[in-house]
Amino acid sequence: MENPFDDTYFMKKALMEAEAAFNKGEIPVGAVIVIDNKVIGRGHNLTELLNDVTAHAEMQAITAAANFLGGKYLHNCTLYVTLEPCQMCGGALYWSQISNIVYGARDQERGFINLQTKLHPKTSIKGGVMADEAAALMRRFFIERRNLN
């Protein structure tokens, strides 16, 4: 039988978070953290509403997942995030020792890959899952919300 809990399944949940950010006028990035096929943390970008540069989707998901687990390390967990994490989020993921990072669209300018943020050696990375959908949502945001308002 096919496993319904594949990367696309959970990235869709991250995209729903990104849409929630979009609807609040925030740059649309969303994230969920999963263990044993269960979402234990979620978040969407709230930097404008909270006036807080630290309120990225990933940061909130990390805090929520650690709270659920009762410990700060995210071993055996997978982060699904619609956009490649930035240095700050990459640095937080380093400390968390998370097992897997799955992102959607690349962020060439501010993403952790080109900026060479160090991740934990235990962490594996996979990119490009539903990248077109994530990038399309970002483009729509910058056209509708930033240029026309």
Add this chain to the structure above:
Amino acid sequence: MENPFDDTYFMKKALMEAEAAFNKGEIPVGAVIVIDNKVIGRGHNLTELLNDVTAHAEMQAITAAANFLGGKYLHNCTLYVTLEPCQMCGGALYWSQISNIVYGARDQERGFINLQTKLHPKTSIKGGVMADEAAALMRRFFIERRNLN
């Protein structure tokens, strides 16, 4: 007349925060954020108590200062932090566009300098302010709390 509000004055306040962390069994790092000689944000490391890798001193101080200012950018602000910031905190400081970072002791292994975290071009950096005091507190922590308990 001598200006009492020099770097040492504010780094002492950051060290008081670090001592508060020490007394809670946390790795003793403290931070304050200052504008116009006024402390508008403070924080000390709470990663163990909160089970949250994002709870570094600097992150809490950034959130508090932005909350005070009612905006996410920390222009004309100075961060005083007892230990060189990590990648995560460096990444948050990048987003904040903070004007000045003053740190105490170097962190060769996990600090943002050797890990080459990108800061905002508007940000200036000064290190080594009360570095001996900050480093001594760290050493005392690792001797008393981590080896002997």
